[in-house]
Amino acid sequence: MVEFDEELIERLRKVQKTIALKAIIEDRFEKPICKIAGVDVAYNGLNAYAAVVVLKLPDFRVIEKITYRDKAAIPYIPSLLCFREGPLILRALRNIREEFQVLMVEGHGIAHPFKCGLATYVGVLSGRPSIGVSRRLLAGCTCEVPKAPLEHKPILLNGEVVGYCLRPRNRAKPICVSPGSFISLETALEVSIRSLGYYRMPEPLRLAHLAANDTKRLHVFE
DNA sequence: GCGACAG
DNA sequence: ATCTTGTCGC
Numbered sequence: 053m054v055e056f057d058e059e060l061i062e063r064l065r066k067v068q069k070t071i072a073l074k075a076i077i078e079d080r081f082e083k084p085i086c087k088i089a090g091v092d093v094a095y096n097g098l099n100a101y102a103a104v105v106v107l108k109l110p111d112f113r114v115i116e117k118i119t120y121r122d123k124a125a126i127p128y129i130p131s132l133l134c135f136r137e138g139p140l141i142l143r144a145l146r147n148i149r150e151e152f153q154v155l156m157v158e159g160h161g162i163a164h165p166f167k168c169g170l171a172t173y174v175g176v177l178s179g180r181p182s183i184g185v186s187r188r189l190l191a192g193c194t195c196e197v198p199k200a201p202l203e204h205k206p207i208l209l210n211g212e213v214v215g216y217c218l219r220p221r222n223r224a225k226p227i228c229v230s231p232g233s234f235i236s237l238e239t240a241l242e243v244s245i246r247s248l249g250y251y252r253m254p255e256p257l258r259l260a261h262l263a264a265n266d267t268k269r270l271h272v273f274e
Numbered sequence: 275g276c277g278a279c280a281g
Numbered sequence: 282a283t284c285t286t287g288t289c290g291c
Contacts, residue, residue: 095281164280228280
């Protein structure tokens, strides 16, 4: 596990800013969206387990599910999550055979202090459209909170709309949606809404989360 | 100075 | 994220 010092953090900040400049917040894929992937990572001490699921819309039928295991390279530092999980996710993605149009990631996209959240990192470095969906705000703010189901309010960061705060269900706490790269603000929101099932988190992420934890437990059991 | 801080 | 069982409520 790599140790963090101020110098390393500064270097990573520069990498983030470079990646942020390469992010393209426009739709760069075929529509309508029918296949979407979700990825999540679970940990067991130093072991990291990534799971990627590819599912079809609108029925949420899973057409592929893979897992990938490796050692956690660096610890978690708020706003530097992409360097902990990003490389692992990029390697896991290489094992996916099915085609998909958008990758949904657990974390933020451009709704990040340096506009380079995990979803942006993965999107830019893989060259694939990506969306970041998070359970809480990291950067920026919302002037008001969405009240009704599927209601949404913009997330503002330095006077710019970088994503949306979305109420997924009646009483559920809102989630934060922001483009990673190669997708527009509107489409990131639309895809997130279309990916919602019965739970708070969109199905691609919920299923990836379950899969990641399943393999973690299986590995521990052996 | 104090608190907040994706997973 | 992770450590963890039962339990209150729709």
